[in-house]
Amino acid sequence: MIPTMRVLLAGRDASQLSELEKVLVSGTSHILSLRHITSGNPDPLLNLPEPPETLIFCVTKAWEEELRALDQRPAARRPPTIVVGPENTAVMRMAMQVGARDYFSLPVPEYELRSSLKRIAEGAQADAGIRCAPLTAVINAKGGSGASIIAATLAHSLADRLEQRVALLDLDFQFGHLSSLFDLPADGGLIDAIVRSDSMDAVALEGHMLKHKSGLHILGDTSQQLIVPGDIDEGQLKKMIGVVRTGYDYVVADLPRQIDPVAGVVLESADTILLVVQQSIAHIQDARQMVRYLTTYLGIAPQRMKVVVNRWEKRLDLDVTDxxxxxxxxxxxxxPNDFAKVAESANLGTPLLEFAPSSPVSRSVVSLAESLSGKKVESGFGLGRVLRKLART
Known part of the structure; x- marks a missing residue:
């Protein structure tokens, strides 16, 4: 989750400010304010009642005077700054000398600007010591690939085998069913949690969660009315996910197979995206299209993605190299493919790790959980392990 910041967009050129405002309003959820500098003093921070957390400073042909005005402020009293100016190495060099974190020329690449703001926000968050749990988003590249089973078993592995405090988010607002995989009643409070995100902390949010005996907490929707993506406020969803990440060690989000503003909020915030496919040409073709959407339209680097090939069969021609x-x-x-056990587990509402703990699927997903978390399963079922599990429920 990218923390929300107060961002000041300042400069003398009104048309530049207008152009950048459109980029920032559509591409981020930061609190944006504008300052069109019309006085003789080009200092963008002059006489502000409250300094911004980040400054985007648009410089003009008078860039030397403008950057010098900013530099006259003590470095400790200048917010992290992004400079937008002409494509000129001299301007860029001076911008860096006065402490700019990044430099862009118009037209500004939207995804790069968004990434720059994300780095600044995450740096501020780390400096403040704010807890931010890793977030893994799981999504099908083609319908029916098994993303929900992977998400549920992964979250259960992290909670039960790796003893992490884990939240599993069921973000399919229309057909979510993760609670049934754990034999839990469908009475989660996802929509209410999103709506109340402005006034909610991690303790209050936990009251909206379903609790499994393993210690896993599940947040899904049980609204009886039809919820479509346009009904969800992306800013509130983003805040809610941020609250979740402050209260848990690890967060897993199960997404429906669609690219829309709601999915975009989650995918952009995710540390890792698991793209679930099956071993067929049709699945890989759809996966290629999905990867193109994620990289081109959301600016997500391929390094943040893992491909999970569900129901893998060695005898099939399509191999990992392909x-x-x-x-x-x-x-x-x-x-590995073990469809019969997975289907029976889902029908009974018994998590796969309980129903078939030694199955190839269970072992493979536990190994994936170890890889994602950087932790190893501790053997043994002693009193200490039992007490730790009770503490997580």
């Missing part, structure tokens, strides 16, 4: 080459993603994880 998948890597086609999708241009190196990290490919294969989950």
């Amino acid at each position: 998948i890597r080459k086609t999708l241009e993603i190196e990290d490919v994880v294969c989950i």
